[in-house]
Amino acid sequence: MQTQISHFATSSLLSNRIQFPSFFRTVPSDAFQSRGLAQLVLHFGWTWIGLLAIDNAYGQQGIQIVKRDILNAGACVAFTETIISSRQDRNAPHIAQVVKDSTATAVVIFSTDVDLTFVLDEMLRQNVTGKVWITSESWAASSFWSLNKYSRLLFGTIGFALPGGRMPGFGDFLNKINPSMVVGNQYIKIFWEQVFGCKFKDRTSPEVPSNSTIKECTGQESLMSVQSNFNDVSSLRATYNVYLAVYAVAKALSDLGTCKKGDGPFANRICANIENFTPWQLLYYMTKLCLNMPDGRQLFFDENGDPPAVYDIVNWQLSPEGKLQQVKVGSYDTSITTGNIFTINNSLIQWGTGHHGVPVSVCSPSCPPGFRKAAIEGQPLCCVQCIPCSSGEIANHTDSLQCTKCPWDMWTNPAQDHCVPKTQEFLSNEDKLGTTLMATGISSSLIPVGIFAIFIRYRTTPIVRANNYSLSCLLLVSLSLCFLCSLVFIGYPQYEMCLLRQVTFGIVFALCVSCILAKTIMVVIAFKATRPGSQLRHLTRPRVSYFIVNSCIFIQIFLCIMWLTFSPPFLEYKSESNSGVLIIQCNEGSPLAFWSMLGYLGLLASISFIVAFLARRLPDRFNEAKFITFSMLAFLSVWVSYIPASLSSRGKYMVAMEIFAIQSSTWSLVICMFFPKCFIIVFRPNMNSREKLMAKQKNLSN
Template identity: 40%
Template sequence: MSDPLQLTHKYYQSGEQLIGAIVTQFIYMFDELSFRGQPKTKLIDTFCAILKNYQHVLSLVFAVKEINENPQILPNVSLGLHIYDSHGSARMTYQNTLKLLSASERIVPNFICNKQKNVMAVIGGINNKISLQMATILGIYEVPQVSYSVLAPLKSVKTQLPSLYWTSHNEAYQYKGIVHLLLHFRWIWVGIIVRDDEIGEKFEQTLIPMFVQHGICTAFSEKMPAIFQATETLCSLKTIQAKVTSLFNSKVQVYVVNSRTSTMTYLAWLISFTSEFYDVATISVGKVWIMTAPWAFSFQTTHKALDIQIFDGSLSFAIHSNEVPGFRNFLQSVHSNLEKGDDFLRVFWEKVFNCLFSDSNGDNENSDTCTGQENLESLPGSLFEMSMSARSYSLYNVVHAIAHSLHMAYTSRPKSVARVDRDSLDSPNLQPWQLHPFLRSISFNNSAGDMVSFDENGKLAAAFDLVNWVTFPNQSFSRVKVGKMDPQASPDQEFTVYEEAITWHSTFNQVPPISMCNDNCYPGYRKVKKEGEPFCCYECAPCPEGKISDQKDMDDCFQCPRDQFPNRNRDQCLPKHLNFLSYSEPLGITLTSLALSFSLLAALVLGIFIKNRNTPIIIANNRDLTYTLLISLLLCFLCSLLFIGWPHTVTCCLRQMIFGVTFSVAVSCVLAKTITVVLAFLATKPGSRIRKWVGRRLANFIILGSSLIQVSICVAWLCIAPPFPDFNIDSLPQEIIIECNKGSVTMFYCVLTYLEFLATVTFTVAFLARKLPDSFNEAKFITFSMLVFCSVSLSFVPSYLSTKGKSMVAVEIFSILASSAGLLGCIFFPKCYIIILRSELNRKDQLVRRNL
């Protein structure tokens, strides 16, 4: 095979056991093969140097140095390192992979000679494309290969290439983390920026359906051309302005960027170029950049013409990393004239410090001479970082994993090793394929305290860190971990974010910023979809009567619990007030005062009648009936007090029963008095047989008979469905009515109907007897009193049914007091007037004279 182009970008450190690596530090362009002559690799020009990637080389060197200095790992075996550059080319990747397997710089695979390199495992490459290119060769020889690509290939790759391992979880976890992040900050109106190729298309096709599923709208999806296509795509100022307008003159506050290097390079170039026509600070105000795992500030995306503060406050996902003890000190000791065997360092040093070594072939007249003592700490973060990056951390862990696997292979017992005997595990005879069972079962804690192990799919167990990028005016920056996406954690702990640790862009008016199609619908309102707009765009409508919304952007309002009611703004449920007629409130005090006053008045009238019981006016109107009527009226006034206060089982049963029975007795007394008057008049006629009916027996029969019927109704009521205390939650929107449930409404209306029947009969008889000649005739007064009673009773039913709560109780009390007062006033006040003020009329001769 012909000699390939001898590029000097490699690193070699001898050792009894070698770890190979393919990194991507310098990208070159090569000519096309014509196949008209002997194939040769001809270099056209250097395209770019990914300067920050030099830390990958140093992390490998540091890990090997740490292992060789550690007596606990491979104590009798020295570990070596052989690194080549892929140069971002499939041709060079295949070529340098074969070099790792060859005895010398000439590619002579499948031959074993005295100087054969003992490469036990290979690390690489930086992305899936390079990794798979390497795996097609390494898989043939079953050499363990660990890819440090940020995102792992499909699961089927492990089946096809069982010798391939990688350091990352599936990309789906990163998508899930982006969704969690957007939902945490309620960013539901976002823009997507991807590369214009199959990778960007896959990113869109995967992420957008997840957004829709979780209620996130995509305002736009902008495709960025690869850097090679930039000149062709943006060939005019008008095209540039149109693209910038679509990106930055939008209401979108949050951009999700599939941050491949080419995407970010072009985006940075676009912003830089546009700054000549737009104020960069203006177009970036209020923007949050969410970057995917490959993102890191580098010289390619933050050249000198671009102010990196545009990306201040950006958030990105990165493979979990930790600070490795001693790494910073190791970097501080790196100098260009001390590193032998490192062909990467010289070119890196000249580029980052903008200098040339004295023996350099460079022709840059403006460059200073490199002293070799320049300090890496003086470099901005876009060129080189002193803290270990996520990829470097993965490489560090991979070297230690391989070393631990080798250590296990040397120290394991023969019975634990398949297909080999103990002698074959000696250093000269150990083969790469024998390392697989140890590599699959490896598990240890590294020097940073993190667990390192490969799962059943050959992936190095790792989580994603959420990183906040804080930039400074001098083009430096810092990475701050503000969260984590850990697929191995429980669902509620899978995604965590420390909001207080995030530094936002200084131009935001509020933090965290808002990214929505329209303003929030505040509590008390609900979302109403706009016709023809995405589901994230909506209007706000007030909650209907009786419903509330207590959070922002609720799809619908909801009813309060039964014991609560909506406040005026309909954004909160308040406890319902207890509604019952209390003795302490003004209405309760008033009705109690009236009831006691009328009771005292009835007692006073009873006392007057008892004191003047032998006077003609009292004798003529049947003293026993008068006393019974006054006592029943007294009880009617007092029974109204049972309706006031907190309802209890006893009071609920007594209030309606006592009310019904006492009123029945009172009306029965009035009926008996009326019938007695009529019979007394008829009995005065000569030869009348009615005389025998006049007397106490008839009056007592009427009272007892009429009252017993009501008592029977009440007893039946108590037996069938007695009243009981109840909490009525539904009748009043803002109150809980504490009432006496009637138990049986039918029995309640039976009591009222019977009272109305007695009152009607009494009124009819009294009305017919109203003109009977008698000095102390009560028929007129009874007629008027029963007219009052019936009027109150007829107006009570509609008033009672149209009120609720304490008002209903007050109506019933008022009806009781009004009816009782009507009977007391109309029947007894005329007599009291004669007894007290016109005593001269209270004589028997007046009675006889009137009768004549």
């Protein structure tokens, strides 16, 4: 079982200790490289990657590990193509066409340099541009790429390369080579002529022609006086691994030879004989090897015979002379126990795709905030469509998988990337509608006050006296309060206001309608009392009308007290699912109580209307029953219209509808009940006399 050590065999199959128990190498297994390349690809955010590999164990095993790690990370593979080494063209035309047509910008390549040249030549012919090549170490350091024709295609390439290192004395050794050496003499002479531009004498033609411009090589020229790729030892990678392999074996032999007798590692503590050792003894020292390298790293072999996986991350850049050169931009070192094994300096990288910054390689553009990703049927998971979030939902980061619903009191901003408080809706006194209704209510309340003033001034006139002066004054006060009670519906609906607004409206309107009902009844009683022998004369006194008013109001107050006791109104925040508006309103608590209160007003108005309608032809001195009939008809019409209108409106418009109904119904009472009287009092004073009224009453009796 001979110990073997390789400086360039990277196949992961060689890590199988059962099949290869004595195999060692100074280069990492491809398994490490593949995982590192996958991490490199994902580092730049590339999620749509093309894969290209040679059809041997090196290429296929390496690319499968890359593919597995890419898919496990959530990225996708755009295509996987194979360089067929058995074909003369290596399948290059097909590969170049696939790469050119693909939307993937990043392409990972596992191949040898010789086979890859066929593909690159074909890409040059098809003018494939805008791609980023991710290299495996097998072709990263190839001398083929120094050719100028590949510079435009390979500029910006990034990938892994085996690390180089300092080999003490190796530069001096190369500079001492001369044509006098026996080994490789013919090759050295060819090299010598190319480096120094001279010509050695040919034995068949001992003299150089006199007309030749080529000087004769003497063999005494010094390589130290020229700079060439030959004696440049600053970036030797494969050579350095040969050096490490030899050094490792030498160190193992040194450890074997320096074993102290009686302190050996084998049975009975014996040592191996340096002049006659067995292969398994050397194998033991190889497994225990630990070399401290000049660059500070250590070389040792794990249980599979593999060294620590260390790679340089290199970027292919153009030198000032226009030639490709490899620039180290990072490292991948699995021997690091603390910190990140993957480091890269993005600022050092030059990209050849014409992009400013890191190129993009995605199947679909990122979905911005406000959108969610959705898979496209029949396409890889990385190929998605961006669907805007529904109303009331947000996505506050890029490439959201789902939208998040806003809280009940919040709504989405126009970009749908964060929730904002909903617009509060209530009938504000700063709102145009609220300001208009408030101004209308205040100004309208002054009209009954003005009429009240007229009645006070002309209280001794027949028209005022004939229309129950005290009850009319009470009615005017209640009408003014009806206008003012609409103001409690305007503004932020605080809890106290919610309790009072409907109750205030119900009681004030009950007072108003009760006064009209009392006037209606008093008109009928007054007519009946004028008949001879009538027993109703004592009912014409003012206290009867006050009793009617108080009785009617008492019932309304009782209904309101019961309402406030058992199911009072309360402040409510109403948020509709498809609206960015938060409605702040007063919930009436008990709909039954609200409609009972409103229905009671309707009952009083209906009784007044019926009684007034039946008494419209009575010989009243000023036809009061007809005016009451018209006023109650208008009043009931307004509130009957209000019912369907309120059910079809919401928010501040529902409140505005009720205020409009309050003010409209109050105006109908003011106009029908008092405008005709005021017109006669102010503009027809001649009609405001006892003779005229008595004549009118006589005409009505006839």
